[in-house]
Amino acid sequence: MNAFTIKDLCLWYGSMQALKSISMNIEANSITSLIGPSGCGKSTFLKTLNRMNDLVEGVQITGSVLYSDKDIYAPEVDVNMLRKRIGMVFQKPTPFAMSVYDNVAYGPRTHGVKSRAELDIIVQDAMLRAAVWDELKDRLKKPALALSGGQQQRLCIARALAVDPEVLLMDEPTSALDPISTSKVEELITSLKQSFTILIVTHNMQQAVRVSDSTAFFLLGQMIEHGPAERVFSYPRDKRTEDYITGRFG
Amino acid sequence: MKAVLLSFALAAVASVALITVFLVSSGLPAIGKIGLLEFIIGKRWASTAKDPGFGILPFILSSLYAATCSILIGSPIGLLCALYLSKAASKRTRAVISTLVDLLSGIPSVVFGLVGMMVLVPGIKQLFNLSDGSSLLSAIIVLSIMVLPTIVKVSTTALDAVPREYEDSSLALGASQVQTWLGVSIPAARNGIAASLVLGAGRAIGEAMAVMMVSGNAANMPSLFQSVRFLTTAIASEMSYSSGLQRQALFSIALVLYVFIMIMNMALSWLVKRSAS
Amino acid sequence: MTRGFQKAFKAMMISSSILVGSIAVFIFAYVMIKGIGGISWSFLSASPSYLENRIGILPDILNTLYVLLTTLAIVLVIGVASAIYLSEYAESKKLARLVQGASQILSGIPSIIYGLVGMLFFCQILGFRTSLLAGSMTLVIMCLPTIMKTTQESLEAVREGYRESSFALGAGKWRTVRSVVLPCAADGIVSGCILCIGRILGESAALLFTAGLAHSVNGYLEGMSSSGATLTVALYVYAKEQGEFQAAFPIATILLVLALAVNLSASAVGKRLSRGRS
Numbered sequence: 001m002n003a004f005t006i007k008d009l010c011l012w013y014g015s016m017q018a019l020k021s022i023s024m025n026i027e028a029n030s031i032t033s034l035i036g037p038s039g040c041g042k043s044t045f046l047k048t049l050n051r052m053n054d055l056v057e058g059v060q061i062t063g064s065v066l067y068s069d070k071d072i073y074a075p076e077v078d079v080n081m082l083r084k085r086i087g088m089v090f091q092k093p094t095p096f097a098m099s100v101y102d103n104v105a106y107g108p109r110t111h112g113v114k115s116r117a118e119l120d121i122i123v124q125d126a127m128l129r130a131a132v133w134d135e136l137k138d139r140l141k142k143p144a145l146a147l148s149g150g151q152q153q154r155l156c157i158a159r160a161l162a163v164d165p166e167v168l169l170m171d172e173p174t175s176a177l178d179p180i181s182t183s184k185v186e187e188l189i190t191s192l193k194q195s196f197t198i199l200i201v202t203h204n205m206q207q208a209v210r211v212s213d214s215t216a217f218f219l220l221g222q223m224i225e226h227g228p229a230e231r232v233f234s235y236p237r238d239k240r241t242e243d244y245i246t247g248r249f250g
Numbered sequence: 251m252k253a254v255l256l257s258f259a260l261a262a263v264a265s266v267a268l269i270t271v272f273l274v275s276s277g278l279p280a281i282g283k284i285g286l287l288e289f290i291i292g293k294r295w296a297s298t299a300k301d302p303g304f305g306i307l308p309f310i311l312s313s314l315y316a317a318t319c320s321i322l323i324g325s326p327i328g329l330l331c332a333l334y335l336s337k338a339a340s341k342r343t344r345a346v347i348s349t350l351v352d353l354l355s356g357i358p359s360v361v362f363g364l365v366g367m368m369v370l371v372p373g374i375k376q377l378f379n380l381s382d383g384s385s386l387l388s389a390i391i392v393l394s395i396m397v398l399p400t401i402v403k404v405s406t407t408a409l410d411a412v413p414r415e416y417e418d419s420s421l422a423l424g425a426s427q428v429q430t431w432l433g434v435s436i437p438a439a440r441n442g443i444a445a446s447l448v449l450g451a452g453r454a455i456g457e458a459m460a461v462m463m464v465s466g467n468a469a470n471m472p473s474l475f476q477s478v479r480f481l482t483t484a485i486a487s488e489m490s491y492s493s494g495l496q497r498q499a500l501f502s503i504a505l506v507l508y509v510f511i512m513i514m515n516m517a518l519s520w521l522v523k524r525s526a527s
Numbered sequence: 528m529t530r531g532f533q534k535a536f537k538a539m540m541i542s543s544s545i546l547v548g549s550i551a552v553f554i555f556a557y558v559m560i561k562g563i564g565g566i567s568w569s570f571l572s573a574s575p576s577y578l579e580n581r582i583g584i585l586p587d588i589l590n591t592l593y594v595l596l597t598t599l600a601i602v603l604v605i606g607v608a609s610a611i612y613l614s615e616y617a618e619s620k621k622l623a624r625l626v627q628g629a630s631q632i633l634s635g636i637p638s639i640i641y642g643l644v645g646m647l648f649f650c651q652i653l654g655f656r657t658s659l660l661a662g663s664m665t666l667v668i669m670c671l672p673t674i675m676k677t678t679q680e681s682l683e684a685v686r687e688g689y690r691e692s693s694f695a696l697g698a699g700k701w702r703t704v705r706s707v708v709l710p711c712a713a714d715g716i717v718s719g720c721i722l723c724i725g726r727i728l729g730e731s732a733a734l735l736f737t738a739g740l741a742h743s744v745n746g747y748l749e750g751m752s753s754s755g756a757t758l759t760v761a762l763y764v765y766a767k768e769q770g771e772f773q774a775a776f777p778i779a780t781i782l783l784v785l786a787l788a789v790n791l792s793a794s795a796v797g798k799r800l801s802r803g804r805s
Contacts, residue, residue: 083424084423266632
């Protein structure tokens with residue numbers, strides 16, 4: 001089953017075209033990695049899926065993005081509800097200047113959950129699923145900014161999970177982390193596959209091979225090649241993909 | 251060369267020392283003669299009467315009253331404006347409004363006083379049917395306008411410094427823009443915002459000329475529709491013809507004002523230090 | 528949080544911004560309309576005379592100019608030298624912190640207090656009496672933190688490589704600072720000067736008791752040693768003490784035009800500054 005169906009998606013920042021006619025399907029409950037050199041449009045593409053680009057001044061988008069067969073750019077769509085269903089984790093950990101607990105509870109509170117008991121359950125559940133509960137359950141009242149980088153990032157994943165999304169968009173979620181934290185986050189991502197559709201932007205080829213089911217290669221705003229990760233990495237069909245994954249440019 | 255430069259660098263330190271020493275040494279004698287309590291909480295100021303009274307409580311309270319009210323009026327307007335400039339406005343709108351804010355901050359205080367005298371004072375007189383519009387209220391309104399640029403500029407800088415990713419994270423959780431600003435941006439910038447308010451309050455307490463022109467200058471206890479005198483205007487209005495104990499008492503008022511400003515200064519540097527860490 | 532609240536909140540943000548902007552526009556427009564008609568050649572070029580029932584602001588313009596030049600010249604030397612010391616020479620962190628703390632305190636002191644201390648120290652103790660010189664010296668202390676801050680910031684923005692390349696050519700410390708570092712920081716110093724000009728033009732409370740209120744036309748040296756009102760002080764006296772609004776509004780108009788000019792040049796220099804650094 002397809003989670004996203006993307007057709008002829010183009011995006012301009014002012015007069016600069018950042019995405020050129022992208023069409024692809026993204027399967028539900030799988031991990032898709034987006035690879036390509038810096039500035040190739042993969043992060044921009046990721047942000048079109050939860051409409052984070054809407055906020056940039058002078059952005060223009062054409063084409064269609066269907067999620068669960070509905071156009072997410074249709075005028076009647078509530079952007080905030082869309083973003084609740086399609087969660088996002090950023091490159092740098094971004095814990096808010098609040099306690100660990102308040103960070104995870106921020107989303108549910110935003111969407112109107114008030115009862116303390118209910119929040120307690122949501123927070124614990126999200127932190128369990130993000131594999132940080134055991135480490136942090138005694139430090140719920142501590143400021144989140146005091147945590148280590150790896151813990152912060154997993155806390156941010158827990159925060160994203162707490163609003164009960166269906167999709168997780170991850171923009172280089174491990175690039176600011178050390179190797180040990182990275183492997184913890186990777187483990188977590190793999191374990192989340194059963195319940196979520198995951199898209200992950202990465203610069204790390206090994207990571208793309210390790211975690212993803214399918215891979216899409218982006219270059220200069222175009223989607224060059226998309227297929228099962230194993231196939232793309234072993235038998236790339238396009239010369240440019242081959243050059244990139246064998247390290248000839250990038 | 252180094253020694254020459256050093257001696258120049260010490261000019262700032264020497265100036266602070268000079269100001270402190272002069273204010274203390276010329277402000278203490280009158281307090282000694284009048285009595286600290288009598289001076290600070292005395293309600294009667296009649297410096298040239300046969301039976302002179304040197305109580306400055308009316309000035310202290312008027313100054314505090316006016317500074318507090320002007321911050322209460324100025325801060326919601328200033329903060330909403332800063333939030334708009336930093337988060338919502340297009341580049342063009344932002345450029346236009348911040349130019350106007352810069353212009354506002356460049357207006358000399360006597361011009362504020364002049365416009366206040368000619369527009370505000372008669373307006374208040376008419377609106378509230380008073381015999382004279384020169385009042386605490388006009389001073390508060392003038393000060394509210396004068397603190398606006400400080401609040402807007404410093405808060406905008408603080409809000410601009412909030413990392414974009416923080417706000418994006420909140421938006422990505424499905425929070426709306428307003429929820430994000432209130433829940434993430436403002437808390438993250440709170441020290442800078444607090445600093446802008448303290449800075450504004452300092453300006454309001456220290457302002458002399460503009461309020462002197464609109465507040466009527468009578469040594470009453472603070473009351474919104476009455477003429478009042480502030481710490482600053484008490485000094486300015488009598489200095490030119492003062493002598494003896496009266497003159498010394500004016501220096502004591504300056505000392506009290508200086509103490510207030512120093513307290514604000516300490517609050518400010520504490521806030522700045524906190525926002526840096 | 529309801530949708531209605533969010534809409535209302537955004538509307539409040541926009542209206543607050545419009546309010547702030549229109550206050551500035553109103554004050555400018557009001558003063559200009561009331562004052563522009565009163566500006567004439569005779570108003571600018573004469574001195575006031577009760578006998579001839581004439582108001583002229585030539586002495587106030589000259590006094591402002593004298594105070595401006597004197598203050599700037601002195602504060603520039605002290606401020607730039609202090610900034611150079613702090614950013615290039617200071618080894619003791621403690622001393623640097625002390626100087627910086629002092630400069631921060633100075634920038635928060637109200638002008639009326641500067642006026643008082645200036646009167647005590649410059650007029651009485653140093654014996655300058657009530658004179659433009661005493662007023663200028665008072666303003667020097669007031670403007671010192673501004674020049675120090677902008678100069679120091681721009682000195683610190685000069686790339687380390689410049690200093691090292693100069694040292695590597697065998698130049699000494701002072702020579703490096705003077706001919707390599709300082710020119711790179713020129714824009715910052717200029718913008719500091721512009722800020723100070725704005726402050727000096729707008730200042731009144733600090734000058735009331737130090738520079739005095741006289742309106743007579745003097746040459747520079749004579750002017751510096753005698754009492755005189757600058758434009759702002761003259762505006763105060765005309766408006767508040769004499770009720771001469773046909774003099775007050777034209778002066779206010781001139782002051783606002785000057786403030787506008789200061790503002791525009793500050794932002795022009797600011798733009799050059801950010802372009803030069805990026």
